Amino acid sequence: MTQTEAASDHTPAASQPATDMDVIVVGAGFAGMYLLHRLRGLGFRVQVMEAGSDVGGTWYWNRYPGARCDVESMQYSYQFDDDLQQEWEWSERYATQPEIIRYARHVADRFDLRRDIRFDCRVAAAHLDETQDVWRVTTEGGDTLTTRWFVMATGCLSSANMPDIPGVESFRGAIFHTGQWPHEDVDFTGKRVAVIGTGSSAIQSIPIIAEQAASLTVFQRTANYAIPARNRPLDPEDVARIKAHYGEMRAQAKKMPAGILFQANDVSARAVDDAERQARFEHRWQKGGLTFLGAFNDLLLDEKSNRYAADFVRNKIRKTVKDPKVAELLCPTNIIGCKRLCVDSGYYETFNRQNVHLVDISGSPIEALTESGLRTGGEEYAFDCIVFATGFDAMTGSLLRVDIRGSEGRPLAEKWQEGPKTYLGLMTAGFPNMFMVTGPGSPSVLTNMLPSVEQHAEFIADCIAHIAGNGLKRIEAEPEAEEAWVAHGDQVAGLTLRSTCSSWYVGANIPGKPRVFMPYIGGFPAYLDKCAEVVANGYEGFRLS
Numbered sequence: 001m002t003q004t005e006a007a008s009d010h011t012p013a014a015s016q017p018a019t020d021m022d023v024i025v026v027g028a029g030f031a032g033m034y035l036l037h038r039l040r041g042l043g044f045r046v047q048v049m050e051a052g053s054d055v056g057g058t059w060y061w062n063r064y065p066g067a068r069c070d071v072e073s074m075q076y077s078y079q080f081d082d083d084l085q086q087e088w089e090w091s092e093r094y095a096t097q098p099e100i101i102r103y104a105r106h107v108a109d110r111f112d113l114r115r116d117i118r119f120d121c122r123v124a125a126a127h128l129d130e131t132q133d134v135w136r137v138t139t140e141g142g143d144t145l146t147t148r149w150f151v152m153a154t155g156c157l158s159s160a161n162m163p164d165i166p167g168v169e170s171f172r173g174a175i176f177h178t179g180q181w182p183h184e185d186v187d188f189t190g191k192r193v194a195v196i197g198t199g200s201s202a203i204q205s206i207p208i209i210a211e212q213a214a215s216l217t218v219f220q221r222t223a224n225y226a227i228p229a230r231n232r233p234l235d236p237e238d239v240a241r242i243k244a245h246y247g248e249m250r251a252q253a254k255k256m257p258a259g260i261l262f263q264a265n266d267v268s269a270r271a272v273d274d275a276e277r278q279a280r281f282e283h284r285w286q287k288g289g290l291t292f293l294g295a296f297n298d299l300l301l302d303e304k305s306n307r308y309a310a311d312f313v314r315n316k317i318r319k320t321v322k323d324p325k326v327a328e329l330l331c332p333t334n335i336i337g338c339k340r341l342c343v344d345s346g347y348y349e350t351f352n353r354q355n356v357h358l359v360d361i362s363g364s365p366i367e368a369l370t371e372s373g374l375r376t377g378g379e380e381y382a383f384d385c386i387v388f389a390t391g392f393d394a395m396t397g398s399l400l401r402v403d404i405r406g407s408e409g410r411p412l413a414e415k416w417q418e419g420p421k422t423y424l425g426l427m428t429a430g431f432p433n434m435f436m437v438t439g440p441g442s443p444s445v446l447t448n449m450l451p452s453v454e455q456h457a458e459f460i461a462d463c464i465a466h467i468a469g470n471g472l473k474r475i476e477a478e479p480e481a482e483e484a485w486v487a488h489g490d491q492v493a494g495l496t497l498r499s500t501c502s503s504w505y506v507g508a509n510i511p512g513k514p515r516v517f518m519p520y521i522g523g524f525p526a527y528l529d530k531c532a533e534v535v536a537n538g539y540e541g542f543r544l545s
């Protein structure tokens with residue numbers, strides 16, 4: 001019997017109470033879209049609920065100037081359907097947001113997804129009715145639907161972080177957040193613009209805003225490392241070569257710690273002399289992109305090796321930025337790669353423009369927005385537009401913004417008040433039949449997210465089919481398995497330098513958020529092996545009933 005037959009034979013089982021849906025999926029980003037396709041193929045009745053007005057998730061919301069992926073397009077794309085990956089033509093090494101959203105829409109059309117997605121529909125609450133093993137999912141509009149299986153595909157970086165700065169309502173100009181960018185064109189021509197933040201979103205948008213604006217002032221709390229993207233149109237010969245061996249390439253990528261295929265150098269930065277070290281860093285710098293950190297095998301493990309890489313980038317900044325004071329301010333002092341590495345197109349060069357100014361706010365936070373601008377360090381600055389490039393309440397934000405209650409009515413927010421706990425980033429004990437895609441405790445944000453969301457969607461869909469096909473009705477993470485997974489996650493996090501700084505990986509960007517290193521850093525291959533072993537052992541660590 002195929003899994004499809006197994007599922008349709010048992011959904012809904014005659015002995016179980018009828019539900020409006022077999023599965024409700026929250027979110028229609030790449031995760032929710034693929035889940036819908038996969039679950040529908042297995043014979044389930046699926047409803048996707050999406051707060052936005054269209055598919056695409058991250059790429060629906062983040063429309064700021066310069067937004068593009070920093071994992072190469074040929075890898076940052078679905079692989080579940082070979083016809084799709086053969087037919088789709090990416091135009092650049094790193095696709096722009098408009099191209100990625102076109103791709104998401106194409107996938108929605110190709111697999112006829114929209115008919116099962118409710119757009120403009122934000123889920124407010126999901127409560128487990130344990131007497132019937134049913135989830136009641138309530139939208140902000142007040143509708144409630146029942147479902148046996150409930151999946152949060154709400155994204156790791158989808159709850160915009162708007163800092164709580166007094167006076168926001170008094171500012172008479174326009175306010176933007178990169179993660180909630182308007183759908184209409186925003187024209188900064190002739191405007192005095194402020195950008196708050198210097199993370200990936202700021203670093204992508206600053207060079208373009210600077211070209212348009214009369215003046216641009218960047219408010220920097222912590223300087224960040226950026227590696228040149230060296231973006232370029234894709235060479236048709238390279239594309240043909242990749243497509244001829246796409247399957248092999250995807251399989252190779254899954255053997256890499258971040259799920260991204262590139263030539264890694266399995267040598268310590270301490271094992272070579274200075275000339276060779278500089279040459280290897282220079283080679284990566286010229287190639288461009290995130291794989292700079294693959295120049296040596298211990299850049300995220302050994303402080304001295306890390307310092308070599310950091311010094312190399314700092315020297316590049318000093319050579320690029322003409323004003324030595326500005327260059328020094330732009331030189332990060334922390335571990336390179338501890339906060340997520342940024343990939344730029346002309347970021348540091350932008351600070352050589354006459355109309356661009358850098359304000360260091362590391363010692364004096366923005367005190368208030370005023371009618372005409374903002375105030376920091378006792379000084380007033382006047383602007384027409386203020387852009388918050390202040391990031392996200394990452395990994396847990398979108399999960400905890402929904403009032404989720406599991407067994408005995410216990411809120412997820414209460415269970416996670418000292419930090420998130422999950423088994424494999426897929427389920428959390430006490431919340432039966434509720435799954436998360438790329439939840440805390442999964443490799444997610446430390447990997448190419450497309451293969452990560454595909455792997456989770458496949459795990460979840462196959463798991464539901466397995467349970468339904470075996471006449472069961474409930475799956476739940478065992479508390480002991482969860483504790484062991486959390487302890488393992490903490491232990492591997494402690495082995496790397498990545499867990500040592502105040503990044504969004506540890507929740508440091510959100511006041512009051514518990515400090516826990518949230519993603520699983522043991523590597524994509526180890527995680528895939530663990531998931532495969534769990535399934536082979538009859539969903540070991542999960543209680544099926």
Ligand code: FAD
Binds near residue numbers: 028071076121156448
């Ligand atoms: P999302 O795309 O975040 O989709 C989640 C969806 O859930 C959203 O549409 C949201 O509206 C919806 N939602 C959330 N809460 C609710 C609710 N309560 N009710 C209804 N709907 C809800 N990753 C990479 O690997 N490479 C990259 O180059 C890369 N670039 C990025 C660039 C930016 C600007 C950002 C912000 C992230 C980037 N990422 C990148 C990470 C990116 O989030 C993932 O690659 C991927 O798009 C995640 O897909 P998803 O479906 O899991 O989540």
Ligand code: NAP
Binds near residue numbers: 068222
């Ligand atoms: P981010 O990395 O969290 O950066 C936010 C920036 O805002 C930081 O510089 C932060 O300073 C600053 N900030 C936050 N609150 C502030 C406050 N109250 N006052 C002053 N400054 C404040 O967010 P992001 O740039 O949106 O990126 C988030 C993640 O999304 C990335 O790490 C990446 O995973 C993904 N992304 C990828 C791309 C890409 O290239 N494909 C582009 C954008 C985003 P501190 O550092 O001091 O906290």
